[in-house]
Amino acid sequence: MESTILRIEQFSAFFGVTGVLKDIKLSIPDKRITAIMGPSGCGKTTLIRCINRMHELNPDATVSGRILLDGEDIYATDPIIVRRQIGMVFQKPNPFPMMSIYNNVIAGYNLNGIRLVQNEKDRVVEESLRKAALWDEVKGALHRRGTFLSGGQQQRLCIARALAMKPEVLLLDEPTSALDPRATSHIEELLVQLKDTVTIILVTHNMAQAARVSDYTAFLYLGELIEFGPSERMFTAPKEKRTEEYLTGKFG
Secondary structure (H helix, E strand, O other): OOOEEEEEEEEEEEEOOEEEEEEEEEEEEOOOEEEEEOOOOOOHHHHHHHHOOOHHHOOOEEEEEEEEEOOEEHHHOOHHHHHHHEEEEOOOOOOOOOOEHHHHHOHHHHHOOOOOOHHHHHHHHHHHHHHOOOHHHHOOOOOOEHHHOOHHHHHHHHHHHHHOOOOOEEEEEOOOOOOOHHHHHHHHHHHHHHOOOOEEEEEOOOHHHHHHHOOEEEEEEOOEEEEEEEHHHHHHOOOOHHHHHHHOOOOO
16 A cells, blocks of 8 residues: 555645636645646646645635645645745746856755755755756756756756655646756656655646656546546546547547
8 A cells, every 4th residue: 555645635726716626636646746636727827826725816816625744734834944845847948047056956945044054055956956867967056047948957956956856746737848848858757766755746738648657646627626646547548538528529
């Protein structure tokens, strides 16, 4: 039996009076890749924004239910601490444009007012870039701006920046949708390597990608969790008719 790191219990999310997520119940296994799939507008991005408390940055946003990380309710925890424990990488690579590669990696420490001595900074930067499979490509250019990198390298820099804070969970929102096939393949290989050290939740509209890299898949439709299970079973023998219809392209 897999151990659970994140437990979502009867969780709903709203914008004003509009329900975006309805009564989600989901257990995310530790040190595995869980893909969240579903058609546009089904609530995938809202769900992961709720998992690291970004949803509430919208003034109309409200939630009900609980999300537990290691048994602790994240909505009873300081959101700044939650965002250290649960890192996020967005759809488009977004290195801080005025910062060097080096300063991008340690930006989380500076933003959180965590002071590191120089050799500790150097260690965090090298370790994080190595984890993101980027060190060998940039070690001679650490003080150049991150924006000079290719799109795929920029996305790996954003992954390094998230990993630098040593999160327990890494959320990725369609991280390869703006990348070419080669860069996409790099990121997918990286995610498979990273799951040894961090739990990964991957939002993707790309069914082939979910089938390639994920251990578990959740299928959302119109804000509801329709089905969740091991990816191999979900893609070969889904239990729910709507899952089967989505996977065979009848809607989406």
